[in-house]
Amino acid sequence: MKKINVCIDCTVKSCPIIKNCTDEWINKISKIKDTYFYKKDQNIVYENSPVLGLYFVQDGIAKIYSTGINDKSQIVRITKTGGIIGHRGYGGDKYPIGASALTDCIVCFVDNDTMYEAFLENPKLTFDLMMYYSSELRASEAKLKNIAQMNVREKVASNLLYLNKVFSNYFSEGTFLINRKDLADLTGINTEQLSRALSEFVKDKVIELNKNEITIINYEYLQNLIAPF
Amino acid sequence: MKKINVCIDCTVKSCPIIKNCTDEWINKISKIKDTYFYKKDQNIVYENSPVLGLYFVQDGIAKIYSTGINDKSQIVRITKTGGIIGHRGYGGDKYPIGASALTDCIVCFVDNDTMYEAFLENPKLTFDLMMYYSSELRASEAKLKNIAQMNVREKVASNLLYLNKVFSNYFSEGTFLINRKDLADLTGINTEQLSRALSEFVKDKVIELNKNEITIINYEYLQNLIAPF
DNA sequence: CGTGCTTTTGAATAGTATCAAGGCCGGTGG
DNA sequence: CCACCGGCCTTGATACTATTCAAAAGCACG
Numbered sequence: 014m015k016k017i018n019v020c021i022d023c024t025v026k027s028c029p030i031i032k033n034c035t036d037e038w039i040n041k042i043s044k045i046k047d048t049y050f051y052k053k054d055q056n057i058v059y060e061n062s063p064v065l066g067l068y069f070v071q072d073g074i075a076k077i078y079s080t081g082i083n084d085k086s087q088i089v090r091i092t093k094t095g096g097i098i099g100h101r102g103y104g105g106d107k108y109p110i111g112a113s114a115l116t117d118c119i120v121c122f123v124d125n126d127t128m129y130e131a132f133l134e135n136p137k138l139t140f141d142l143m144m145y146y147s148s149e150l151r152a153s154e155a156k157l158k159n160i161a162q163m164n165v166r167e168k169v170a171s172n173l174l175y176l177n178k179v180f181s182n183y184f185s186e187g188t189f190l191i192n193r194k195d196l197a198d199l200t201g202i203n204t205e206q207l208s209r210a211l212s213e214f215v216k217d218k219v220i221e222l223n224k225n226e227i228t229i230i231n232y233e234y235l236q237n238l239i240a241p242f
Numbered sequence: 243m244k245k246i247n248v249c250i251d252c253t254v255k256s257c258p259i260i261k262n263c264t265d266e267w268i269n270k271i272s273k274i275k276d277t278y279f280y281k282k283d284q285n286i287v288y289e290n291s292p293v294l295g296l297y298f299v300q301d302g303i304a305k306i307y308s309t310g311i312n313d314k315s316q317i318v319r320i321t322k323t324g325g326i327i328g329h330r331g332y333g334g335d336k337y338p339i340g341a342s343a344l345t346d347c348i349v350c351f352v353d354n355d356t357m358y359e360a361f362l363e364n365p366k367l368t369f370d371l372m373m374y375y376s377s378e379l380r381a382s383e384a385k386l387k388n389i390a391q392m393n394v395r396e397k398v399a400s401n402l403l404y405l406n407k408v409f410s411n412y413f414s415e416g417t418f419l420i421n422r423k424d425l426a427d428l429t430g431i432n433t434e435q436l437s438r439a440l441s442e443f444v445k446d447k448v449i450e451l452n453k454n455e456i457t458i459i460n461y462e463y464l465q466n467l468i469a470p471f
Numbered sequence: 472c473g474t475g476c477t478t479t480t481g482a483a484t485a486g487t488a489t490c491a492a493g494g495c496c497g498g499t500g501g
Numbered sequence: 502c503c504a505c506c507g508g509c510c511t512t513g514a515t516a517c518t519a520t521t522c523a524a525a526a527g528c529a530c531g
Binding site: 421422423433434437438440441453454 | 509510511512
């Protein structure tokens with residue numbers, strides 16, 4: 014994993030800046046942006062810190078979380094290469110969420126003023142980002158429904174499949190690395206229940222566990238659990 | 243309640259079209275758009291119907307819902323004058339949600355192609371709508387956390403306060419009209435539990451019930467229930 | 472090879488969903 | 502005008518599920 018400082022050289026072709034801005038603007042942002050490296054488990058955005066701009070994930074996987082009642086933490090989503098962090102806060106005063114690195118991460122930061130100018134002068138960028146919001150909103154509402162309507166077993170199944178998708182290309186097929194607390198916070202349950210659910214899945218030969226490494230063996234079983242039609 | 247057909251005459255000053263488009267574009271959209279009247283309980287958007295464009299609420303209150311496991315319905319949010327319906331589906335294939343009228347509603351419809359052109363030629367419109375998405379996303383994620391972490395009593399309290407905000411100016415202060423099923427679907431619980439929670443609130447003189455009319459008496463009590471600090 | 476942290480498991484408790492029955496109210500037709 | 506029907510709402514009893522508390526096992530790190 015290596016920092017890329019100049020946008021023109023960037024390999025992240027899904028980056029909204031590179032995809033939608035004029036060459037002039039790509040160069041301008043390239044000069045203004047900062048690029049940071051975060052080690053696994055390091056914080057990227059602090060909850061309730063002032064909104065300074067947008068973060069674009071160049072490489073790695075990060076969790077976006079929010080702390081609620083009794084300091085219970087809820088992971089709201091997970092993002093990776095090509096994703097954006099901080100857009101929820103955009104237009105607001107403080108980031109309503111925090112973010113930290115699940116794997117080592119490289120992240121580009123662009124300040125508010127630069128973004129605003131870029132938006133007004135690159136309509137396609139704004140439109141593209143609007144579509145990004147749209148898909149995020151769909152995902153968030155789907156997740157809302159899942160958490161409201163599924164039981165523990167179903168929620169865990171659903172999130173195992175989600176993580177498998179997110180982590181594809183980072184480890185071998187069907188395998189990913191996440192600790193129990195994070196998986197519980199993502200699923201919206203506590204670690205004890207998660208542990209019980211995982212143990213059951215192991216017993217039924219649906220997954221295999223190796224410390225924090227989870228491997229899905231029987232996809233179909235998990236699929237049927239969440240969409241029994 | 244009376245349909246306004248010409249955008250220039252429209253009293254909804256928060257409409258993103260009127261607020262952000264050139265006069266030329268306001269006129270253009272004014273001619274192209276359709277304006278519909280929906281009676282209370284009538285459907286505005288059907289779940290899984292093809293995405294044809296965006297709906298702008300000129301007057302009234304509508305619920306946005308989505309059907310899940312075992313035909314359980316979840317109300318995802320409630321929108322009113324100045325709000326937008328269908329933006330989640332935008333960029334996708336089918337509307338992932340349905341919408342129907344909680345009060346009589348007047349709704350303006352603008353088709354996809356017109357919207358797309360308008361977005362590219364009115365950067366401020368796109369930016370404004372992007373901010374709308376951003377605030378919707380914040381709201382959705384706040385709701386996610388609430389549903390995941392609150393108990394029934396707290397969820398009901400939270401949603402009573404939410405409805406009170408949404409319905410302000412439609413009935414007298416602190417009063418709103420909604421049936422039990424809708425309130426349960428909004429809260430993410432079943433009608434029996436809702437009924438119990440409401441009964442307790444009545445006993446404790448926190449609210450008053452008059453058929454489907456709910457009046458909040460003790461705001462502070464409800465507030466403390468959801469943010470006990 | 473301790474020490475402290477995470478994970479797993481068990482048992483008791485609390486909370487929520489479901490089932491069933493009855494009440495209330497509005498509408499319809501005799 | 503009243504009796505009856507059907508839908509919505511409320512309440513109670515019960516079954517189920519999830520949470521909490523406690524304890525022990527596993528593992529990571531110095």
